[in-house]
Amino acid sequence: MAIASRITTRALSTFAATAAAKLPEAAAGAEAVTLPSSAQPQQVLEFEDTGRLFTGEPSTALVRTLAALQLMSAGPLVDVGLAALRSPAVAASPVVQAAARATAYKHFCAGETAEEAAARVQRLWRGGMGGILDYGIEDAEDGAACDRNVAGFLAAVDVAAALPPGSASVCIKITALCPIALLEKTSDLLRWQHKHPSLQLPWKQHSFPILSDSSPLYFTPSEPVPLTAEEERELRLAHGRLLAVGARCAEHDIPLLVDAEYATVQPAIDYFTFAGALACNGGGRPIVHGTVQAYLRDARDRLEAMVRAAEEERVHLGVKVVRGAYLTREARLAESLGVPSPIHATIQDTHDCYNGCAAFLLERVRRGSASLMLATHNVESGQLAAARAQELGIGKGDRNLQFAQLMGMADGLSLGLRNAGFQVSKYLPYGPVEHIIPYLIRRAEENRGLLSASSFDRQLLRKELVRRFKNAVMGRE
Numbered sequence: 001m002a003i004a005s006r007i008t009t010r011a012l013s014t015f016a017a018t019a020a021a022k023l024p025e026a027a028a029g030a031e032a033v034t035l036p037s038s039a040q041p042q043q044v045l046e047f048e049d050t051g052r053l054f055t056g057e058p059s060t061a062l063v064r065t066l067a068a069l070q071l072m073s074a075g076p077l078v079d080v081g082l083a084a085l086r087s088p089a090v091a092a093s094p095v096v097q098a099a100a101r102a103t104a105y106k107h108f109c110a111g112e113t114a115e116e117a118a119a120r121v122q123r124l125w126r127g128g129m130g131g132i133l134d135y136g137i138e139d140a141e142d143g144a145a146c147d148r149n150v151a152g153f154l155a156a157v158d159v160a161a162a163l164p165p166g167s168a169s170v171c172i173k174i175t176a177l178c179p180i181a182l183l184e185k186t187s188d189l190l191r192w193q194h195k196h197p198s199l200q201l202p203w204k205q206h207s208f209p210i211l212s213d214s215s216p217l218y219f220t221p222s223e224p225v226p227l228t229a230e231e232e233r234e235l236r237l238a239h240g241r242l243l244a245v246g247a248r249c250a251e252h253d254i255p256l257l258v259d260a261e262y263a264t265v266q267p268a269i270d271y272f273t274f275a276g277a278l279a280c281n282g283g284g285r286p287i288v289h290g291t292v293q294a295y296l297r298d299a300r301d302r303l304e305a306m307v308r309a310a311e312e313e314r315v316h317l318g319v320k321v322v323r324g325a326y327l328t329r330e331a332r333l334a335e336s337l338g339v340p341s342p343i344h345a346t347i348q349d350t351h352d353c354y355n356g357c358a359a360f361l362l363e364r365v366r367r368g369s370a371s372l373m374l375a376t377h378n379v380e381s382g383q384l385a386a387a388r389a390q391e392l393g394i395g396k397g398d399r400n401l402q403f404a405q406l407m408g409m410a411d412g413l414s415l416g417l418r419n420a421g422f423q424v425s426k427y428l429p430y431g432p433v434e435h436i437i438p439y440l441i442r443r444a445e446e447n448r449g450l451l452s453a454s455s456f457d458r459q460l461l462r463k464e465l466v467r468r469f470k471n472a473v474m475g476r477e
Helices: 009-021 024-028 059-072 075-086 094-108 114-126 143-161 180-195 229-252 266-280 299-313 327-337 347-367 379-392 411-419 433-446 448-452 455-474
Strands: 130-135 168-172 256-258 288-293 317-322 370-375 401-406 424-430
Touching (some): 059 094, 059 455, 114 130, 114 424, 168 229, 180 229, 229 256, 229 266, 256 266, 288 299, 299 317, 299 347, 317 347, 347 379, 379 411, 411 455
Parallel strands (some): 130 168, 130 424
16 A cells, blocks of 8 residues: 555545635635635645655664654553653653653754754754754743743744754743743633623733633633732733743744643733734734644634734734644543533544644735644645645745644654655754653653554655665665
8 A cells, every 4th residue: 555645635625625614704705715626636745755755864863763653652661651750759860861861852852952953953954944943841930930931042042043044943832931820810811801801901911812702711610810910010021021032033033933832821822922923023924923723622713813813903923733732631621620621522623623724824825914834743734735735826935834843753744845845844842851851741641642653654764764775785676
């Protein structure tokens, strides 16, 4: 059976129709996103010729990647490793840290410093891809930690500015710039205001719509207490930290990607992100990019409201679309509260939402009103989006359309997109091993299914290694 993704005419039609079905303009009779009746499935991405796919990739690197993916596809082995890393005493052990550095850290992380990550960006750039500098820190508990974190993010921007133009983006987490307890309280107030629009929030600045009627408003069942004067001051400081990073990125024309988090704090994260976009995205190219998590039931409704508001404000919108990385956490929280999960009921619903959001935003890229990063490890979604972009006439060198995958994962998709001429970047988390361990635990927990289902990449790697072995030893392709 062929390795290449098999995309049917029906799948492509569904991709476009899903976008058209909920376009606000559709009801007004405006231009709809549809495929011509004569359209045939476009295999824009090619995976059969693994020699071409892995051109420039040394065999030693392919062997290491195959070994890592094979190792991490073993569920019981991952469970043992996670149990060890969750213990602070074990995780702090030099032996354990050395083992983590030689295995998961080496595969998923770009180094301990921004300079080491920058060296990885340069190698990717020489190979036709870019890099996203991701300073791998988790939630901040107080203002002092936030100040340390913003210094780290600013350093990442400065390092990115010294790299070849267009080669690097920077990723940040609002949970590292604002104390997590304050984000939770702010999110409660934003949810309550959506349910009770008469509620006045004196600290709230102008923003795009943050929530929709389909959002999990039930996470705030009763009226929250207002922010104290000190909490309002800390909120202003957090806003200032974000604007400082955004201004530095704007100075050097470096995209700033704001990560999404879990549902209890996401409203506050979106509030900060949209305020940053309004401040930094006034020029021709957007700087601040928010993130839409397609596994959330309200993702499409919030996206449409965001797009309408940006168009009314004449702000160039920046959006990163992901499926989502907190499925386990969201399910457990909803169950503990006895409320519905904010996640789609089935994986197919999530796929449909992701593909629909992608098609909806590709139309905006074509119009020149949005910048889009499609972060996906799903081969079919990559194939569909690439075909749709080509059909819409979006130039493959257009910096307003980017694809992205995590370092160490979905390399076959990354290379296939690169070989087809699209702009591709790899997420490059970096930082000291002891600081990155929480990141590695989260990645392992939330991507357990992805790691165990990495058979597509493993199949590609095996095929190419066998081809190279035959070529070298037996003198035949």
